Amino acid sequence: MSEDHAPEASTAFDADASAIVIDDVSVSLGGQRILDGISVDIEDLGSSVDQTGSGDGGTFVGLIGPNGAGKTTLLRVLNGSLTPDSGAVRVAGQNVHDLSSKAASRLVATVPQTTSVTFDFPVREVVRMGRTPHRGRFDGWTPADEDAVEEAMARTSVTDFADRSVTEISGGERQRVLIARALAQETPTLLLDEPTASLDINHQVRTLELVDGLVSDGTTAVAAIHDLNLAAHYCDALILLADGRILSAGDPATVLSEGNLRDAFDAEAVVSRHPVTGSVYVTALPSSSASADATGRVHVVGGGGTAARSLHVLSAAGYALSAGALNEGDTDAEAARRVGADLVTVPPYAPVDDAARTAVESRVDAADVTVVADVEVGTGNLANLEAAASADKLVLVEERPFTERNYAGDEGYAVYERLRERGHVVEPSELLSVVGELACESFGE
Structure with missing residues (x-):
């Protein structure tokens, strides 16, 4: 019997088996x-770092590493499109390389790295392609198929442009369409190859928030x-x-150590x-900073x-x-002590x-330079900003609008605007x- 007519659409996966x-x-x-x-049990990896203990959701696992480390190759092995020379991959208890392509596609859905498409299909038709693993070539369209497509489009917020050509929408919108197509496959596992590549920060966050929501509902995602x-x-x-090997696996704090980053990327990082x-x-x-050849003195205002x-x-x-002035016990005071900074403190809450x-x-x-962090400002620490205003060279690190951090009213706003007029406003x-x-300018003066 051909694959198109084989009764595989009802093949069930083992919900009690490890995801991957x-x-x-x-x-x-x-x-x-x-x-x-390469050896790892994704479910065990997720369980070992689960902080909630709820067990209701899936696991979101990130594959990281330098270019050429094997990330895309591993994803191809996981979805069954590339057969390994040795070893095995089991998804929901089944060896994906023992299955037909349709059967494997009912266990694993893949969102490719590129969002470019060459065919001029409406968005809805692209999402409908996700139902292919569940249908034979001559099978009719069922209510279950339609429900899966509509739910996938609603979940990814692409319904409003479902009738537009996929070639006419933005890259971020196409990324959501491709995720919708994957969701229409109704698989327990979702693979994503660089899902945020070439997207602006808004679409990066939106894409990962979407995946995070799917994981909360029980999907296992590997990206x-x-x-x-x-x-x-x-x-x-x-x-x-x-x-080509796993250097480290576990929670982000364990994996993203400075030593691991040095070994994997041959780079210094904090x-x-x-x-x-x-x-x-x-x-x-x-690289110049990695050798600690910077000179000069920097005062840091934070909290x-x-x-x-x-x-x-x-x-x-x-x-x-x-650094300072900081309250004793403040997180920044402890950080300043760890790096040996000359620290000005006041009593807790004073x-x-x-x-x-x-x-x-x-x-x-x-x-030589004064740095003002993205600190919240009240009447108690407004004096720090007033002192920083006398700096010859000033840098303001901004991650939030000052209106969200200002608890000192008009006086706080006036001081901060004076700093902004004189200083360099930067992202971290x-x-x-x-x-x-x-600092180099200071030495040249």
Whole structure:
């Protein structure tokens, strides 16, 4: 019996089996070993880092690693399109390489890296293609097929342009269409190859929020992601590939260590926590900074953990640091002590008094550059901003609008606007390069 007429559409998967088990998989392409003895149980990996204990959702696993590490190759093995030289992949208890392509496609749906399409089909028709694994060539369209398509389009918010040509919509919209097509397959497992590639930040977040929602409903998702910070924020667990092997696997904090990043990417980086989300945050250092050859003194104004990353990055780059004024026990005070910064403190919950303000002013005066973090400002620490206003060279790190951080009313707004007029406003990723340029200017004066 041909595959088109084989009664495989009703083949059930084992809901109690592990979502994906990779057992000693090796792959060589063109005489080069791409994957070398890869073994991991995705369900065990997710369970080991589950913080909720609910067990109701699936697992979102990120594949990370340098170019050529084997991420895309591993995804091809997982969906059955590439047979390994040795080893096996079981999805929901079944070896995907023992199944027909249609049967494998009822277990695993794949969203490709590229969103470009060459055919001029309406969006709805593209999503309907996701039902192919469930239908024979001459089977009629069923209510179940239609329900699956409509639900997939609704879930991905593409219904409003369902009748438009897929070639006429934006890249971010096409990405959602391709995810909708995958959802229409109704598989327990979803694979995504660089789902945020070539998308702006808005569509990157929207795409990963969508996948995260699917995982919450029970789907197991495995995605190759090049942006380490997005991977750390959205993924339950990470698998770090390097030289065809698993260098590390587990929760983001374990995998994204500075040593692992050095070994995998041959790059120096500082790993900290994002002050807003609390996620692991990676900041790559330029090669010149990796050798700690930066010179100069930087004073950092922060509080509540907003300056911890800046302190670590600037310290790793070789700058002498001062910080404050900070309350004893504040997260940034602890971070400042860890990097050996000259620290000005006040008692817990106490405002910045005249003595502390004088101490801060002296450190700002001694610094080549003063950095003001994305700190929340109230009457108790407004003096820090007023002291920073006297800096010759000033950098403001902004991640949130000041209106969301200002608890000092008009006075706080007036001081901050004065800082903004005089300083360089940067995103966190720009901090090191801008401080370096300003510090060099100081030495040239």
